[in-house]
Amino acid sequence: MKNIFFLFILMIASIGFAQNDEAFVDNLVSQKMAELELQANPERFYRKDYCEGNIQMFTLPDGKLCTSTSTYYSVYVFWKEDDKIMKLQKFDNCGSFKPISVGISKEMSKILKNKEALKTEEVKPYEGEKVDNNAFGNMFVSSCHKEYKFVFGRDAFEKSFKEFDLSNDSKYKNVNAEHNNSLELVSLDKEISELVKNFEESGKFFRED
Template identity: 70%
Template sequence: MKKIFFFLALITTSIGFAQNDEAFVNSLVAQKMAELEMQENPEYFLRKDYCDGNIQMFVMPDGKNCSSKSTYYAVYVFWKEGEDIMKIQKFDNCGSFMSFSISISKNIKKALKEKQALKTENVKPYKGEKVDNSAFENMSVQSCHKEYKFIFDGKVFEKSFKEFDLTNNSKYKNVNSDHNKSLMLIKLDEEISEMIKNFDESGKFFREK
């Protein structure tokens, strides 16, 4: 009798709990991209954020629980609505969020005009001034990544980098730090990161039901 009760409890728990992987997130984003293509939107891009092994759990609007499976992925899709307005929509392992309009800042507008720089410039990997096995002994290094996909006038290109490549916190200076931070991609990324941080703190992201 106890075994039957445990089995029924397990089924009930499973029904109210969801786990989704990167493929699930990619499918949501692909649907959004297809929608933008149908609208013949000439300019849009996305950023995918994730840290290897980082798992997050959420209580959904319907009261059910949802968590990432293995790694949590957050994707932000941006598309232009006008000269000074763009929209943003967030997607993650637990579904999609409501889109909303934002003003295009001068820094973002400037970066998006530098399409050739965004396409050709590349982030260089972390490289210390000296080789020393103890250079990172006091550091807690988490493998966090950012991936970009740009679609400008039907042309697609992608960029990716590790957040660690931008840091300068080890025992020896990262010789590629100044180069990386001078890139148009990183200037755009810093602006977007600050914007997303403010949206998170102000509760701007609402899940779709």
């Protein structure tokens, strides 16, 4: 058994192995946002997705293995090219993906024009309509998070929420669910999630060499 384990370690070492954390991903995204700033791009934003403790492993184009350290982070950076087209680029613990041109849907265009709502509206935390002595035993708390940063001209702001805050996945109804799901930020989040899902399923995300 030990021989098999050491053989596996030698195989990993021979083909190359990388482990990258959140700081690695943040650095890639910061570089991209700085690049867009130098290009004087007036409208850009990103969404960071992560579920605490979720670990992912990938084989990179050069054959090396890469895995997330503790938690896998995926970040989707969007920037506007014109009134009809945006660019999307994905980043994760294992590097960057090639940018993709995305047609701006009517719904997304409407949401992005409502900048004041995106800036001022807040997702409220999950609040059950009742509380009992065994509240923790009756709740399933999701550890999945969404973090946003928007840059509209000189105006920059950040937003974040837990996916659990939008749901009713508990013993008692979430009294804030209706409010949260009516927000422009959450509407934008749903648009992005559908877009990303379609690209993932159709294999349109290609890693950069």
